[in-house]
Amino acid sequence: MPVGRIRADPADGTIRRETLKLQRSQDPMSTTESNGALLSLRGISKRFGPVQALSDVTLDIPSGQVTALCGDNGAGKSVTIKTIAGLWQADGGEMLWEGRAIRHNGPREAEALGIKTIYQDLALCDNLDIVQNMFLGHERLEHRLLDEDAMETAARQTLKELRVTTVRSIRLPVSSLSGGQRQSVAVAKAVMANAKLVIMDEPTAALGVTQTRMVLDLIKRLAAGGVAVMLVSHNLNDIFEVADRLAIMYLGRLVVQGPAAQFTPQTTVEYMTTGTSRQMAGTA
Numbered sequence: 001m002p003v004g005r006i007r008a009d010p011a012d013g014t015i016r017r018e019t020l021k022l023q024r025s026q027d028p029m030s031t032t033e034s035n036g037a038l039l040s041l042r043g044i045s046k047r048f049g050p051v052q053a054l055s056d057v058t059l060d061i062p063s064g065q066v067t068a069l070c071g072d073n074g075a076g077k078s079v080t081i082k083t084i085a086g087l088w089q090a091d092g093g094e095m096l097w098e099g100r101a102i103r104h105n106g107p108r109e110a111e112a113l114g115i116k117t118i119y120q121d122l123a124l125c126d127n128l129d130i131v132q133n134m135f136l137g138h139e140r141l142e143h144r145l146l147d148e149d150a151m152e153t154a155a156r157q158t159l160k161e162l163r164v165t166t167v168r169s170i171r172l173p174v175s176s177l178s179g180g181q182r183q184s185v186a187v188a189k190a191v192m193a194n195a196k197l198v199i200m201d202e203p204t205a206a207l208g209v210t211q212t213r214m215v216l217d218l219i220k221r222l223a224a225g226g227v228a229v230m231l232v233s234h235n236l237n238d239i240f241e242v243a244d245r246l247a248i249m250y251l252g253r254l255v256v257q258g259p260a261a262q263f264t265p266q267t268t269v270e271y272m273t274t275g276t277s278r279q280m281a282g283t284a
């Protein structure tokens with residue numbers, strides 16, 4: 001089964017996927033009902049005690065596109081991404097990864113597939129510098145010692161390829177970075193880990209205009225290189241600027257999904273606040 005490795009193209013900074021051939025064992029659960037999407041959720045449900053957080057969520061996440069997951073507070077966005085990321089186990093339904101049914105037990109298994117989630121707090125360590133953060137848990141060793149030179153070179157190269165140019169030194173502790181720079185380091189870390197799906201939860205929520213611009217450009221570049229990007233956002237400007245597809249949740253249900261061109265800010269708000277749209281002719 002072909003799997004990809006993400007590499008930034010030094011010529012134009014575009015991130016591309018190199019296709020590798022890996023052997024996977026035949027799985028009797030294999031299925032092709034994923035519409036060619038990298039990840040598909042089929043009828044996913046999740047309950048917390050009396051709260052039905054997710055009901056019958058069906059969602060496709062294709063490679064090379066930005067899918068914006070929208071919805072009002074409490075709609076189920078975070079529970080959906082945490083289920084994809086392996087933090088929660090769904091109570092029902094199935095997940096298909098490259099057309100094959102998967103069930104991951106914990107975030108490590110999700111990461112091993114190539115699913116990288118960047119949460120709002122980013123999970124970076126403030127007291128560590130950029131290089132240490134980018135290699136945390138994946139340190140490179142030489143003769144059982146940390147290979148600082150190799151890690152520094154790879155970190156510098158990845159940031160350069162992502163056109164992250166505002167960081168003065170990669171040996172700066174992350175605590176001294178701006179919000180946009182921190183997001184960039186988190187994205188660079190995902191790229192270095194060869195993520196195939198990068199999920200970002202409200203990546204621009206705390207950012208100013210310039211930093212937002214930088215993060216949105218980075219999101220577009222990731223998708224242009226073949227990575228599936230899932231963006232959770234409340235910001236309609238961000239959504240309509242970068243999203244190729246929209247998926248809208250309402251009270252734990254995925255009420256509509258389709259190409260961004262089929263939505264307007266008005267219909268999006270209508271779906272987010274009522275679960276339906278009178279203006280939109282036919283669903284996507």
Ligand SMILES: Nc1ncnc2c1ncn2[C@@H]1O[C@H](COP(=O)(O)OP(=O)(O)OP(=O)(O)O)[C@@H](O)[C@H]1O
Pocket residue numbers: 048051052053071072073074075076077078079080
């Ligand atoms: N750990 C939990 N225990 C109990 N209920 C939970 C838990 N996590 C989420 N929920 C409930 O599940 C529902 C969906 O929550 P979720 O966090 O996914 O919303 P959201 O769409 O991310 O909202 P927001 O935009 O406010 O972040 C809510 O009713 C919430 O109270």
Ligand SMILES: [Mg+2]
Pocket residue numbers: 077078079
């Ligand atoms: Mg949330």
